Amino acid sequence: MKTVMTTPQHAQTPAQDTVIVVDYGSDDAQLLARRIREAKVYSEVHSYTTGAEAILAAKPAALVLAVRSTASEDLPVIDERLLTAGIPVLAAGGGFVAVTNTLGGTVALAPTHQSGTVQVTNLDDNAVLFSGQDAVQELATNHAHHVVQAAEGFVVTASHDTMPVAAAENPEMKIYGTTWNLASEASSHGLATIKNFLFIAADLTPDWSIEHVIDQQVAAIREQIGDKRAIIGLSGGVDSAVAAALVQRAVGNQLTAVYVNHGLMRKNESAEIQRAFGDSNGAQLIMIDAEAEFLAALEGVSDPEQKRKIIGERFIRTFEQAEADIVAASANDPDATEVKFLVQGTIYPDVIESGDADGSKVIKSHHNVGGLPEDIEFKLVEPLRQLFKDEVREVGTKLGLPDDIVWRQPFPGPGLGIRIVGAITKERLDLLREADAIVREELSANGLDREIWQSPVVLLADVRSVGVSDGGRTYGHPIVLRPVHSEDAMTASFARIPYDLLDHISQRITSEVDGINRVVLDITGKPPGTIEWE
Numbered sequence: 075m076k077t078v079m080t081t082p083q084h085a086q087t088p089a090q091d092t093v094i095v096v097d098y099g100s101d102d103a104q105l106l107a108r109r110i111r112e113a114k115v116y117s118e119v120h121s122y123t124t125g126a127e128a129i130l131a132a133k134p135a136a137l138v139l140a141v142r143s144t145a146s147e148d149l150p151v152i153d154e155r156l157l158t159a160g161i162p163v164l165a166a167g168g169g170f171v172a173v174t175n176t177l178g179g180t181v182a183l184a185p186t187h188q189s190g191t192v193q194v195t196n197l198d199d200n201a202v203l204f205s206g207q208d209a210v211q212e213l214a215t216n217h218a219h220h221v222v223q224a225a226e227g228f229v230v231t232a233s234h235d236t237m238p239v240a241a242a243e244n245p246e247m248k249i250y251g252t253t254w255n256l257a258s259e260a261s262s263h264g265l266a267t268i269k270n271f272l273f274i275a276a277d278l279t280p281d282w283s284i285e286h287v288i289d290q291q292v293a294a295i296r297e298q299i300g301d302k303r304a305i306i307g308l309s310g311g312v313d314s315a316v317a318a319a320l321v322q323r324a325v326g327n328q329l330t331a332v333y334v335n336h337g338l339m340r341k342n343e344s345a346e347i348q349r350a351f352g353d354s355n356g357a358q359l360i361m362i363d364a365e366a367e368f369l370a371a372l373e374g375v376s377d378p379e380q381k382r383k384i385i386g387e388r389f390i391r392t393f394e395q396a397e398a399d400i401v402a403a404s405a406n407d408p409d410a411t412e413v414k415f416l417v418q419g420t421i422y423p424d425v426i427e428s429g430d431a432d433g434s435k436v437i438k439s440h441h442n443v444g445g446l447p448e449d450i451e452f453k454l455v456e457p458l459r460q461l462f463k464d465e466v467r468e469v470g471t472k473l474g475l476p477d478d479i480v481w482r483q484p485f486p487g488p489g490l491g492i493r494i495v496g497a498i499t500k501e502r503l504d505l506l507r508e509a510d511a512i513v514r515e516e517l518s519a520n521g522l523d524r525e526i527w528q529s530p531v532v533l534l535a536d537v538r539s540v541g542v543s544d545g546g547r548t549y550g551h552p553i554v555l556r557p558v559h560s561e562d563a564m565t566a567s568f569a570r571i572p573y574d575l576l577d578h579i580s581q582r583i584t585s586e587v588d589g590i591n592r593v594v595l596d597i598t599g600k601p602p603g604t605i606e607w608e
């Protein structure tokens with residue numbers, strides 16, 4: 075038996091000024107889009123492979139070219155239709171090199187790959203991009219090529235020993251370029267320069283805001299769901315929580331939220347969800363206690379891949395059984411309307427990374443539960459598809475979700491199951507839950523929880539060491555602290571937590587959690603270590 079979830083009908087955004095960041099495999103495309111939104115202008119990332127025709131058909135108010143700078147001789151050629159459509163174009167870093175090359179200027183491999191910060195002292199403040207700014211600026215550079223001679227019609231607006239043409243603009247063609255990176259915080263006037271492009275060169279109005287997004291999405295969700303019903307899985311994570319809050323704002327108790335307690339949650343997690351979504355705001359919340367089934371299925375399993383597989387499969391089965399029950403209950407109730415929609419907390423980086431920017435992907439889910447009619451179709455509601463993580467948090471706060479949900483660190487789907495090295499038992503989970511709760515409490519009391527990307531706490535359940543307590547010998551397990559800093563989870567470094575705080579955490583864990591007699595700190599970067607241990 076299977077259920078096919080298809081025909082996504084994404085809430086469409088009414089027309090608004092959109093800046094399209096055209097991505098030529100750059101690392102900066104998302105960051106550029108975020109900076110533009112910080113300036114209160116709506117921005118999307120489109121791959122250059124979409125083609126100039128489709129990009130122009132979306133009627134962008136301005137274009138930003140994000141090009142990876144490599145030492146390759148083959149610089150990307152920018153489709154000239156993008157440069158001659160009369161739409162203002164900003165080309166920073168590799169984008170400026172590629173535009174210059176495309177329009178017949180001269181570019182050459184720099185003697186060495188330029189990377190780091192340089193200072194320029196001769197920025198032309200008559201230039202549109204630098205209007206009102208200091209002539210002396212710190213610039214973040216990272217490029218293999220430099221521009222030797224600007225293309226015809228361009229006025230050079232900055233130069234430097236290592237970058238003969240550091241910036242140039244062609245007001246007639248409305249093309250503006252800098253060799254440096256404008257999205258990086260290391261560029262002292264990066265955001266100010268982006269704003270000059272948006273508000274002077276492109277004459278846009280800074281009117282995009284989170285309140286506006288909420289209003290738009292609420293209206294779009296109402297239209298999409300109508301008088302039907304929708305369901306959502308709440309994981310306790312920020313994305314599904316905010317998606318649920320938005321849909322609930324739009325259609326109230328036509329939304330049913332399902333939370334599966336697989337027994338691998340952190341301390342008080344279920345109660346917090348109940349508080350945020352249950353009693354207080356009238357959502358229909360179904361809490362499923364599947365702890366016993368999950369722990370039975372995991373009994374004696376130590377292999378990390380096996381654990382993940384078992385947890386993933388069991389989760390799908392449990393969730394689908396809940397779906398089936400809700401659908402069946404509504405089918406038997408003459409007053410109930412049909413359950414037609416499944417809400418998902420997909421966010422913009424997921425959309426960009428899956429290459430599904432046009433929302434056309436069909437999602438299939440194979441169900442193994444009985445009692446479901448063949449091929450129920452759920453339509454997807456994905457109200458966060460346009461938003462970056464920081465914007466999702468802002469929406470959550472505006473909708474009144476508590477800080478401990480909005481600012482929650484990323485938590486793996488398999489939960490604490492992959493933070494126990496060794497087989498999973500209820501006793502071991504309880505030990506880990508206590509230690510983890512102490513770490514979270516202390517980090518948050520010391521104002522560090524928003525600064526630290528993630529702080530897994532790991533129980534080495536198969537290791538024991540000798541210790542001493544109250545004059546007696548102990549033989550307990552070690553706990554590993556793994557606090558990390560990261561921008562995007564792809565790379566990470568260990569977070570430098572003050573020694574005194576580490577000492578305090580260590581003392582609390584070893585004295586309050588019976589069975590733990592040692593606390594160790596993981597100081598491995600990613601790579602080579604992953605953030606989670608399993």
Ligand SMILES: Nc1ncnc2c1ncn2[C@@H]1O[C@H](COP(=O)(O)OP(=O)(O)OP(=O)(O)O)[C@@H](O)[C@H]1O
Nearest residue numbers: 307308309311312313314315332333334419486487
């Ligand atoms: N224990 C659970 N109970 C109900 N639904 C869940 C549970 N765990 C995950 N889900 C659902 O599956 C989705 C994907 O899970 P995943 O752990 O990958 O979350 P995510 O993408 O990090 O999002 P979130 O921030 O909402 O956790 C969640 O957004 C949620 O809808």
